[in-house]
Amino acid sequence: MAEVIVYEAPNCPWCDKVKQFLKENKIKFKAINVAENQKAAREMVQKSGQMGVPVTDIDGKIIVGFNEPKIKKLLKIK
Numbered sequence: 001m002a003e004v005i006v007y008e009a010p011n012c013p014w015c016d017k018v019k020q021f022l023k024e025n026k027i028k029f030k031a032i033n034v035a036e037n038q039k040a041a042r043e044m045v046q047k048s049g050q051m052g053v054p055v056t057d058i059d060g061k062i063i064v065g066f067n068e069p070k071i072k073k074l075l076k077i078k
Helices: 013-024 038-048 068-075
Strands: 004-008 030-033 055-058 061-064
Touching: 004 013, 004 038, 013 068, 030 038, 038 055, 038 061, 055 068, 061 068
Parallel strands: 004 030
Antiparallel strands: 004 055, 055 061
16 A cells, blocks of 8 residues: 655645545545644655645655646556
8 A cells, every 4th residue: 555645734725635535535644734843844845846735745756736637546546
């Protein structure tokens, strides 16, 4: 099973969409609030080059925003 990390922030509707999509497809993931965790925020920027959320890390492959087709492809969801 893929390791999935969702870097998120409070009041982020796209973060909620990513998490809801993963839950609907029974994908286990770890959500990290970058507003509360500065180390994770730096890690997210280092991985993605982006300051905005959501950033999803699927086995080291980075998706910025909610890109359903790319998430499906990386997680092999039909």
